[in-house]
Amino acid sequence: MFRLSIVLSTLLFSQLSFAALTPVGLWKTIDEETNEAKSLVRISEQDGVLVGSVEKILNPAKQDAICEECKGDKKNQPILGLQIIEGSKDAGDGSWQEGEILDPNNGKTYTLKLTPEEQGKVLEVRGYIAFFYRNQYWQRVE
Numbered sequence: 001m002f003r004l005s006i007v008l009s010t011l012l013f014s015q016l017s018f019a020a021l022t023p024v025g026l027w028k029t030i031d032e033e034t035n036e037a038k039s040l041v042r043i044s045e046q047d048g049v050l051v052g053s054v055e056k057i058l059n060p061a062k063q064d065a066i067c068e069e070c071k072g073d074k075k076n077q078p079i080l081g082l083q084i085i086e087g088s089k090d091a092g093d094g095s096w097q098e099g100e101i102l103d104p105n106n107g108k109t110y111t112l113k114l115t116p117e118e119q120g121k122v123l124e125v126r127g128y129i130a131f132f133y134r135n136q137y138w139q140r141v142e
Helices: 002-019
Strands: 025-030 037-046 049-057 083-090 096-103 108-117 122-129 132-140
Touching (some): 049 096, 083 108
Antiparallel strands (some): 025 132, 037 049
16 A cells, blocks of 8 residues: 555656646747847737737847837737737647747747757747758746
8 A cells, every 4th residue: 555655646646747847937038049048028828829928128229129020910019018828738748749939030920849958947949841840949037
């Protein structure tokens, strides 16, 4: 009986740890070329899908930047507050997929894969078109 309770406790703890590995939260984006922090993006869950918006721009000179290259209803909108992640769903393998991410610097939209790493402290953000992709590694703020 004692062994059974230890096994059940271990399984429960591992399930709780796995459940904590989610992209939901506040993330510091890092420029892959300069390695400098660029912005804070808040990812939340709405109706079973993830969405993410730029909550803060860290460079004071870019506070009023607009998405000049964006298309549709995002064209010429302020980057601050802009929803850049849409429609990503839990793939059941520790990643969230099927969504899109917008790069407000060039206005391009990429297919998205989000994968929490390092016990949820780092988020691998992969944007791709066909076989071409690029990764960013965001740091959890909260």
